[in-house]
Amino acid sequence: MSAPRWVEVAGAHPYRIGIAPGLLDDGAALAATLCGRQVLVISDDTVAPLYAARVEAALRAAMPGLAVAGFVIPAGEASKTLAWFGRAIDALAALGARRDACVYALGGGVVGDLAGFAAACWMRGIDCVQLPTTLLAMVDSSVGGKTAVDLPQGKNLVGAFHPPRAVLADTAVLRTLPPRELRAGLAEVVKYGALGDAAFLDWLQAHADALLAMEPAALAEAVARSCTHKARIVARDPFEHGERALLNFGHTFGHAIETEQGYGGLNHGEAVAVGMVLAARLSEGLGLAPAADTLRLRTLLARFGLPVDVPAGLDPEALLAHMRLDKKATAGGLRFIVWDGAGRARVLSDVPESAVLAVLRRGGP
Ligand SMILES: NC(=O)c1ccc[n+]([C@@H]2O[C@H](COP(=O)([O-])OP(=O)(O)OC[C@H]3O[C@@H](n4cnc5c(N)ncnc54)[C@H](O)[C@@H]3O)[C@@H](O)[C@H]2O)c1
Ligand SMILES: O=C(O)C(=O)C[C@@H](O)[C@H](O)[C@H](O)COP(=O)(O)O
Numbered sequence: 001m002s003a004p005r006w007v008e009v010a011g012a013h014p015y016r017i018g019i020a021p022g023l024l025d026d027g028a029a030l031a032a033t034l035c036g037r038q039v040l041v042i043s044d045d046t047v048a049p050l051y052a053a054r055v056e057a058a059l060r061a062a063m064p065g066l067a068v069a070g071f072v073i074p075a076g077e078a079s080k081t082l083a084w085f086g087r088a089i090d091a092l093a094a095l096g097a098r099r100d101a102c103v104y105a106l107g108g109g110v111v112g113d114l115a116g117f118a119a120a121c122w123m124r125g126i127d128c129v130q131l132p133t134t135l136l137a138m139v140d141s142s143v144g145g146k147t148a149v150d151l152p153q154g155k156n157l158v159g160a161f162h163p164p165r166a167v168l169a170d171t172a173v174l175r176t177l178p179p180r181e182l183r184a185g186l187a188e189v190v191k192y193g194a195l196g197d198a199a200f201l202d203w204l205q206a207h208a209d210a211l212l213a214m215e216p217a218a219l220a221e222a223v224a225r226s227c228t229h230k231a232r233i234v235a236r237d238p239f240e241h242g243e244r245a246l247l248n249f250g251h252t253f254g255h256a257i258e259t260e261q262g263y264g265g266l267n268h269g270e271a272v273a274v275g276m277v278l279a280a281r282l283s284e285g286l287g288l289a290p291a292a293d294t295l296r297l298r299t300l301l302a303r304f305g306l307p308v309d310v311p312a313g314l315d316p317e318a319l320l321a322h323m324r325l326d327k328k329a330t331a332g333g334l335r336f337i338v339w340d341g342a343g344r345a346r347v348l349s350d351v352p353e354s355a356v357l358a359v360l361r362r363g364g365p
């Protein structure tokens, strides 16, 4: 195994993100994240058969006497519910988990968010180690401590901030990731460039072929640069009182699409891709940013094979109704992450609903 790249996340509860192929088999790296002698590995029914036995064996070998149990949810967003959260809590109870027990979240963002929330709630908070297995989870969801489940009324409406004890991203597992899920992860990678680093957009454009071909060096670089961006932001603003909201670029629109489709249409990354184009158009419509920047973003996302238009048949009024329950909304009305151009995002309050509807009603490029 090559030596991991480490990204530090500073703050009141600092932790490290390790990035390297082979980390899931590295018993010493896994065991270094443990305080107690009990582990619950939470995964889904696609990832568990591929990787759970390896993680459990590495942990047992590194720590004889460790009590290890597994808990598996059905793969996909439809499992990020209070019902599956309750079953995860039952699994912790069945393990007899003490306060020094640890949850290992082995999977994509769905597993990471649900397992993290279970860890946040069990005995008011036990350790959670994130073992992300999708590109999206490696670049975004495993970092920063947002944990949650969805409700039919909206995305991530029930959750907690609970930073992980550590993140270990084994980039070798991306080999089994379906192409659609790779593209979803690239949407959140593009987000970092869009919100604060236009030069990163150029890098992504230049390395698009390598990323789509899953060349390990390009992927590792994209993961490390994305984690570095996110780590800086969440260290400065862990509870989203200000700057962290920029990580929501494209999400007000994207979450509304996911909710309206009942979490069975576009996946999160795809919905965020559409949402970022709409956020750029909103900025354009409000006279904040040039149309050329919208086109640049849209072209890059399309290059990555991501959707860039609102799916046919969705009612703009219904989408707007979901946005009113967005977590950034206040008594003053809707708040959006807009941009003044590529790499220059900011929060905008009191966005008129008419401007949002105009963007949703406009079709085509
Ligand atoms: N907490 C945060 O900060 C944060 C950030 C971004 C997204 N999210 C959340 O993350 C979720 C999306 O995460 P996701 O895109 O990882 O989706 P996901 O967890 O549903 O995973 C996508 C699919 O890939 C499969 N899979 C995972 N790893 C695999 C591997 N190595 N090989 C083969 N198949 C594999 C999964 O079984 C699943 O079917 C959403 O719920 C979103 O809201 C949270
Ligand atoms: O970490 C953050 O902060 C983010 O906003 C990252 C987003 O990519 C992610 O989808 C997050 O779950 C959205 O959070 P929410 O608070 O808008 O539900």
Ligand SMILES: [Zn+2]
Pocket (backbone or CB within 6 Å): 140, 188, 251, 268, 272
């Ligand atoms: Zn997201």
